[in-house]
Amino acid sequence: MKNRKYIRNWTKLPVNEFVIKRSMSFSERDDMISETLSYRHPLSDMDITYQLPDYSKPFIIKVILPKRELMRQGKFEVNEDYQKDIERIYIGGDYRHPKIFNNEKIYIIGYGLKDEISKKKIDIFYGVREKDLELYYKYVLKTINTGYKVDPDVQLSTHDELDRFANFYPFSYIITKSADRSRYVDDGNGKSAFERELLDDYKDDLCDEEELLTLKDHYKYYCLYNDYGSNNEKKK
Secondary structure (H helix, E strand, O other): OOOOOHHHHHHHHOOEEEEOOOEEOOOHHHHHHHHHHHHHOOOOHOOOOOOOOOOOOOOEEEOOOOOHHHOOOOOOOOHHHHHHHHHHHOOOOOOOOOOEOOOOEEEEEEEEEEEEOOOOOEEEEEEEHHHHHHHHHHHHHHHHHHHHOOOOOOOOOOEOOOOOEEOOOOOOOOOEEEOOHHOOOOOOOOOOHHHHHHHHHOOOOOOOOOOOOEEEEEEHHHHHHOOOOHHHHHHH
């Protein structure tokens, strides 16, 4: 905190790993899809930018967790304590958002430049909890041995009793990601490609003063980053 306000900017990108302090809230992918469709909006209109402090460039952290429904069905061989831990994450402590709690170590396993649901352009860091690694290792080996289908498209073929889309997990599509992290490390000239984009995006509002001025038009940057691909092309 600074001046009794939370500082929500990351000062360093979590390229390899990070440890959660206190707790971190997440939005479950299925809920984001369901909410977007419930307002009769196409998935391409799904919001991917929320709070945006001044002079920030957003990125998304997506932590891949075992599906609670599949664990309840006995599809994963885990003990009772492990299942309780996963249930606690999905409940989040307040029944509002899933939360991962204090001192959990997250390893980054891949990077992406496009949200797989909305297809909007944004930097994505895919991670897994340290305590899930053994479980994933076991089932990744099993999947490799039995074969799998590569399908990166979201399939919305399941409906509930009111003919609403439901249950988007996990039968039909994968997450396309890369192991290349060069975009986030110093390119030899003191800045990463990510940082150079940030400076270019805010160049009209940057000044030579020691303290940056409060942005007058927050919404301008919200719109820019919520559909970065198309809006950035228009801006340039």
